[in-house]
Amino acid sequence: xxKTILNRIAPFDAKKEKIISFSWAGNQxxxxxxxxxxxxSLAVVYDKKIDAMTYTHTxxxxxxxxxxxYIAQCQVFDVEDIPSDLSDKLFFATYEAPEFNFYNIENxxxxxxxxxxxxxxxxxxxxxxxxxxxxxxxxxxxxxxxESNTLYDGNSIKxxxxxxxxxxxxYVRCQGTTVNGMEIDTGYxxxxxxxxxxxxxxxxxxENDAVHGYIKLHTNVTVIECSDNKTFKFEDGxxxxxxxSIHYEEGFVIPDDFTLLLRGMSLNQTATILELSNTQYSxxxxxxxxxxxxxxxxxxxxxxxxxxxxxxxxxxxxxxxxVGIWIRRVKDIYQLEIFVEENPLFENDIWYGRQxxxxxxxxxxxxxxxxxxxxxVDKDIMKTYTSDxxxxxxxxxxxxxxx
Numbered sequence: 001x002x003k004t005i006l007n008r009i010a011p012f013d014a015k016k017e018k019i020i021s022f023s024w025a026g027n028q029x030x031x032x033x034x035x036x037x038x039x040x041s042l043a044v045v046y047d048k049k050i051d052a053m054t055y056t057h058t059x060x061x062x063x064x065x066x067x068x069x070y071i072a073q074c075q076v077f078d079v080e081d082i083p084s085d086l087s088d089k090l091f092f093a094t095y096e097a098p099e100f101n102f103y104n105i106e107n108x109x110x111x112x113x114x115x116x117x118x119x120x121x122x123x124x125x126x127x128x129x130x131x132x133x134x135x136x137x138x139x140x141x142x143x144x145x146x147e148s149n150t151l152y153d154g155n156s157i158k159x160x161x162x163x164x165x166x167x168x169x170x171y172v173r174c175q176g177t178t179v180n181g182m183e184i185d186t187g188y189x190x191x192x193x194x195x196x197x198x199x200x201x202x203x204x205x206x207e208n209d210a211v212h213g214y215i216k217l218h219t220n221v222t223v224i225e226c227s228d229n230k231t232f233k234f235e236d237g238x239x240x241x242x243x244x245s246i247h248y249e250e251g252f253v254i255p256d257d258f259t260l261l262l263r264g265m266s267l268n269q270t271a272t273i274l275e276l277s278n279t280q281y282s283x284x285x286x287x288x289x290x291x292x293x294x295x296x297x298x299x300x301x302x303x304x305x306x307x308x309x310x311x312x313x314x315x316x317x318x319x320x321x322x323v324g325i326w327i328r329r330v331k332d333i334y335q336l337e338i339f340v341e342e343n344p345l346f347e348n349d350i351w352y353g354r355q356x357x358x359x360x361x362x363x364x365x366x367x368x369x370x371x372x373x374x375x376x377v378d379k380d381i382m383k384t385y386t387s388d389x390x391x392x393x394x395x396x397x398x399x400x401x402x403x
Contacts, residue, residue, distance in 0.1 A: 002026045003085040006074050009092035010181040011128070014064040016097070021056045022074050026084060029076035032057055033083070039069035039091065049077070066096040067126050093180065098124035100184040102172070111193045114164050120157035120174055120186070130154040130184070133176025137161055140169040140256060142188060164193045167259060242266055262325040268295045268317060273325075283334075285325065290314060299327060299336045310336040318342060 005023040012018045020034060034057040036046040046063055057074065064070060071091055075084045103121040105111075122130060135148040148159050161172060171188040178184065209216055227249040232239050239246065262274060267287055274285040284300040294314035301308035315338065317323065322344035326337040 004032075004075050004087040006072060006087040006090045008181075009072060009090060010183070011093050011095045011178065012182065013097040014066045014094040015061055017061045018059045019056050020059055020072070020074075022076075022087065024055055024076050024084070026076070027078040029053060029055065030079050031077040031081070033075050033077070034059065035073045035086075036064070037071045037073075037089075039071050042071070045070070064094050066094050069093045095128050095178075095180075095182060096125045098122060098128065098178070098182070098184055100174075100176075101186050102174070102189055105172075105189065105191065108190050108192070111164065111191050112195050114166070114193070114195060115160055115162045116164065116172075116191070117158060117160045118172060118174070122154070122157055122184075124178070128178045128180060128182060130157070131177050131179045133157060133174055133184075135159040135161070136173040136175070138171040138173065138188065140171075142171055145170075166193050166195055168193050169256065238264065257330050258328070260327040262327075264323055264325075265321065266319045267323045268293070268319055273297075283327070285327065292316075297325060297336065297338055299334060301334060308334060310334055312336055312338045315340060320344075 002025055007021045007023065009018075009020060022032070030053060031049055031051045032055070033049040034046065035044060036059075037043065038045055046059070050057060055076075069091065070093070071089045073086045073089055075086045077083050100120065100122050103119040105116070105118065118135060120133075131154075132150050132152050134150055136144060137146045139145055151157075151159070157174075159174075161170075164170065170191050170193070172191060173188050174186045176184050227247050228245075230244070230246070232241070232244070232246065262285070264273075267273070268289055269287060270289045272284065272286045274283075276283050282302055286298050286300070288296050288298065290296070294316045296314040297312040299310040317340045320343070322341040324339040324341070326335070326339070328335040328337075
C-alpha cells in the first residue's frame with residue numbers, strides 16, 4: 001500500500017486533546033494508527049490503533065507532557081486490515097497554553113470615550129514568543145466591522161480602537177500565532193460605550209499608509225440613504241414630512257438595548273409617526289389628537305403574547321412647538337417620555353448633513369483654518385471666553401472660542 005502523509009503538527013497544549021490529521025491516497029481507510037516517540041530518547045510514549053474512516057486521530061488530553069519535543073508517525077488500515085507503510089517521521093513540540101488576554105478591560109465593561117487603547121497581556125511558561133497578531137472590532141451581533149493590520153511587535157501588544165459610536169455595544173478580540181505556529185486568541189470581549197463627548201478620535205481620524213503612499217480617512221459617521229425616490233424639503237435642519245413619508249431599508253440597527261430620540265413639529269395630529277422592524281424586534285409610534293386639542297402618544301411593541309403598549313399623558317401644545325419623543329429599551333422594558341419646547345429658537349443649532357444648509361448663519365460656526373480640517377463645533381460643549389487677555393492655554397480646548 002502507499003505511504004500515509006502526516007500533516008504538520010503545530011505546537012499545542014498537551015493538557016488538552018489534540019486532533020492530528022493526515023493524508024491518504026489509497027483504498028478507503030477503516031482504521032488508523034498513531035505512534036509518538038520521545039524526541040530525545042526515541043522511546044515510544046503513545047501507540048494506538050483506532051477504528052475510523054476519517055483521516056484524523058484524536059490524541060487524548062494529558063497523554064504527553066508540556067515543554068517537550070516529540071516525533072510522530074501514522075499509518076492506515078483498509079477493510080481487510082492491511083496496513084499502509086508508516087508515514088515519514090514528523091517533529092513537533094508541546095507548550096503550555098499562553099496567557100493571552102486584554103490587560104486593561106473586563107468583559108461587559110463600559111468605555112467612557114470614543115476611543116479605547118487595548119493592551120494585551122501575554123505570558124508563556126516556556127517563553128514562546130509571539131510572531132504576529134491582529135485586533136478585531138465587531139458589532140453587537142458579532143459581525144466584523146474592522147480589523148488592524150498584521151502586527152509583529154511582541155514587546156508592546158497594543159492597538160487603539162477609534163471612532164466608537166456612543167451608547168453602542170461592541171465586541172473586541174485579538175488573535176495571533178507564536179513563532180512556532182501556536183494559535184492564541186483572547187475570545188470575544190464585550191464593551192459598551194457611554195461618554196459625554198467624543199475624544200479626538202470621535203468624528204474623524206487619519207491613518208498614514210506609508211507603503212502605498214496615501215492617507216486613509218476613517219469616521220464613525222454613516223450616511224443613510226432613503227429607499228424612496230422622492231424629493232424632500234429641509235427647513236431649519238428638519239425634513240418636511242407633512243402629508244408625506246420616508247422609508248429606509250438599511251442603515252438603521254435596533255440593538256438589544258437602545259435609546260431613540262425623535263424631534264419634530266406639527267405633531268398635534270392623529271397619525272402614525274414611526275415604524276421600525278427587523279427580524280427580531282418591531283415597534284410603532286403613533287399619536288392621537290383629542291377633540292379638546294390635547295395630543296397623546298402611543299408606543300406599541302408587538303410580541304408573541306400580544307402587544308406591549310405605553311401611553312404618554314395627553315398634552316396641549318401649539319403646532320410650532322418642538323416635541324422631543326424619547327423611546328428607551330433596557331432588558332425588554334420600554335420607556336416613553338415626551339418633552340415639549342414652546343417657541344423653540346433655531347439660532348446656533350447643530351447642522352448634520354452632506355451639504356451646508358441654506359441659512360448657515362442659523363447654525364453653529366464652521367471653523368476652517370490652514371492647519372485644521374473643517375468641522376462643526378457643538379454649542380453644548382464649546383466654552384466662550386470674553387476677555388481682553390487670552391485665556392490660559394491649559395484651560396482651552398480646541399472647540400473653545402475667545403472673543
